[in-house]
Amino acid sequence: MQIKKNPKSNLENFSKIFMQIGLVLALFVTYQAIEQKTYDKTYGDLGTVNMNAELEEEIPITERVEPEKPKTPPPPTPEKIEVVEDEKEVEETVIESTETDETEAVVVEEIEEIEEVEEVVEDVSFMIIENVPVFPGCTGNNEELKACFSKMVQKHFSRKFDAELPNELGLSPGKKRVFIGFKIDRQGNIVNIQARAPHPKIKTEVVSVMKQLPKMKPGRQRGKPVGVKYSIPFTLIVE
Template sequence: MEPKKNPKADLTRNSGLYFAIGMAVVLFLTWQGLEWKQYDKDEAFTYKMDVDEELEEEIPITEMLKTPPPPPPPPAAPEVIEVVEDDEEIEETVIESTETSQDEVVEVEEIVEVEEPVDVDVPFAVIEDVPVFPGCEDAKDKRACFQEMMQKHIRKHFRYPEIAQEMGVQGRVAVMFTIDKDGSITNIRMRGPDKNLEKEAQRIIDKLPKMTPGKQRGRPVRVPFSIPITFRLQ
């Protein structure tokens, strides 16, 4: 039995060729669509060089400053000098001679020596007679005895402030004071790392006893003294 379909009417015979052509056309149209660019007429720029406007630049008019005329020359000095006679009489002063002869006796008034008060501060290191701390009256070296008694006084009255212990504050307080002409302690000053330590150093120095004042040339004088007090936590 023969087939009824005509072999010339086979549609799948050239399908590969048609597919390739269709793909090429589609790719071409796609590429053209991506490359297509269109510009609006409003966004187009036109460039024009106006030569006339550049040449017609306005130049500002500057005014000429008028310099003031030079000052007139000074008047010439007179050629003839007039001499004016002075009618006033000048009295001559007579200077008496101050020379004395050997035979002349000159009376000299009695010279009274006035003692000038010594009102200066003499440092402890250079004063002639150092202040005497109570208990050092019979000591041979009163200067060394004074230093030793000061250390004993500080150790006896030393008390570490509780608030400084809680805060962990420690350091050295420099104490400066003056032993006055009557032996009293005045002008106490402190400098340290904490106010509580300075307050304790003030309390210790306030308890110092009255001393025998220092002397310079046999006269009482003020003697400044300084000593450090160390506060250290154990």
């Protein structure tokens, strides 16, 4: 036999009503809690406190002690003053004059003359000399004078040197190097000629040719004439 439920006993039909009643109750409880009055708790009288009361500080009484002043030594005893009687003669000190009289002869010591030693400047290289030696006929600034000097020395060597000498000596064909060095002294003369050549006769010929160089205008260093060293290589072609 199947049991049938009564439609009125089904609580699901009243769920909306129950929810509304619960919501109304929750709002009522919240309202009562908000409207409830509260009062501050009171405590017994603790008395009044004066915050502006100053604390009295006990200041110790100090006594100022003056430092002891150092004792000054007594003044020195004055020297004994000798009293001279009026009748006693006192010797006076006579100061002699250092001035000479016109009648006295004045002795003058002989003054020894010191010869001024001329500063000797050593020989300077042609490449670093302040004012280079000047080959006759060359003009221009220092660099132009250097180039002209070398050019004229090469021209002099080519014109004066015996070009047939290397062939006559039977040297092997090819290029032969000759190194020449000399100095232009403080008077402009060519001195200290040195040569290095592949044959002694060529060396003698080179020295002879360099001795024929004309007199130069001497080089100057710090404004004074000095000796100037010069060197130059030459190439000989032997056929």
